Amino acid sequence: MAVSAKVECGDWLDASPSQAASQPVGKVRGGSWVVVAIVTVVNAGGTLPIPLYILWQPRFGFAAGVLTLIFAVYAVGTLLSLLLLAPLSDQLGRRLAFAVAIALAAGSAAIFLIADSVAELLVARFLSGVAAGIITAAGTAALAELEPKGRTRRASLISTSAIVGGLGLGALMAGFVAQFGHDPTKMVFWIYLIVLVPLPFGLLRVTETVQRDRSLDWRPRGLSVPAQARQRFAVVAGATFCSYSLNGLFSSLVPSFLAGSLHERNHAIAGAISGAIFLVAVVAQLLFHSFSPRRALTGGMSVLLISLALVELALWDGSIGIFLVGTVASGMAAGLTFMGGIATVNLIAEPEHRAQVVAAFLCSAYAGLAIPAVAVGLSSQSIGVEHSTLYTAIVIAVLATIALTFILRSSDPAARQGG
Secondary structure, eight states: OTTGGGOOGGGGOOOOOOSSOOOOSSSSOOOHHHHHHHHHHHHHTTTTTGGGHHHHHHHHTOOHHHHHHHHHHHHHHHHHHHHHTGGGHHHHOHHHHHHHHHHHHHHHHHHHHHOOSHHHHHHHHHHHHHHHHHHHHHHHHHHHHHSGGGOHHHHHHHHHHHHHHHHHHHHHHHHHHHHHSSSHHHHHHHHHHHHHTTHHHHGGGSOOOOOOOSSOOOOOOOOOOOGGGHHHHHHHHHHHHHHHHHHHHHHHHHHHHHHHTSOOOOHHHHHHHHHHHHHHHHHHHHHSTTSOHHHHHHHHHHHHHHHHHHHHHHHHHTOHHHHHHHHHHHHHHHHHHHHHHHHHHHHHSOGGGHHHHHHHHHHHHHHHHHHHHHHHHHHHHHHOHHHHHHHHHHHHHHHHHHHHHHHHHSOOTHHHHHO
């Protein structure tokens, strides 16, 4: 195990599902910070609605089950986009993918502006998820390709920070606009559209890193995991599912929890708490990227169990202070688990299968965002929010304990790389 300590998560933190690295078309590479801005802003659109659900709920008259369904549609859109559309940027170019993602994000915001039914909210959320999936794949690949001297470790840290940081900033901004702005369910999307306007012009400064082929060979990305990697993959996929389950559950229901269980109706606080989960995850990755994959996964699962206990205690006790501590712990657990998980996947998967394994790994994350949130929303109509979240938390805790046990018993995948 002495050899494995030399391998850090940051060295293997590359979530790009591209089949093969592209090469810059021109000699001069530029526009990486434009790409960072695009990735951040498009992902911010995915969390803008979170603090607004509590305002839409009485207006459209939907129950908690529908609320969580609206949230889950975003994860479905992202997942389908990663599997079906992301490969196209390898052939049609990164800049075209960015332009499509920006257009979809703008279309989503426009539908939110005119929405007067649940169906329109679902469509808007789905489009936002599709945009996020495209920008996640194309943005991660482009930043690695644009990075001077091939510093992919730095590019990977920047891309993951932009993705998760954008999610945090979106919820934070929406919460403050909802609390202090005029007509909050519309103003926040007008602001978002204004922020989107300069992005297409910024694309002119981005070097295209893909040489287009005349023939288009597009096939949906598979989810198969090679036999030699399945056991270790199952462990990290399960751990990631657990951490994203907690984040998805409370991201979708934070405003309702605060208003109902904690008697806190300040939209700015709801947005700050929702955003804190993602922003803390970014900080955790930046601070602990020197951890080995096994250490990051162990820490993530351990903190997740603590955060589950804290959040549930806060909901039953009505303590906003405990809830805040639990939220911070949830974000740290998500950051450590994702970092350790993607690093492990890249370590154990052979290069020719890496794209498929990464796609399967991302599926586990987005499944975690969607499935438990919908389960709680549906069950809460019959047994109440407190009991449905408690039972879900118990299931997540059991799965996390199983994952932690297997992680502790396994050797660090870095040992294999150290030969």
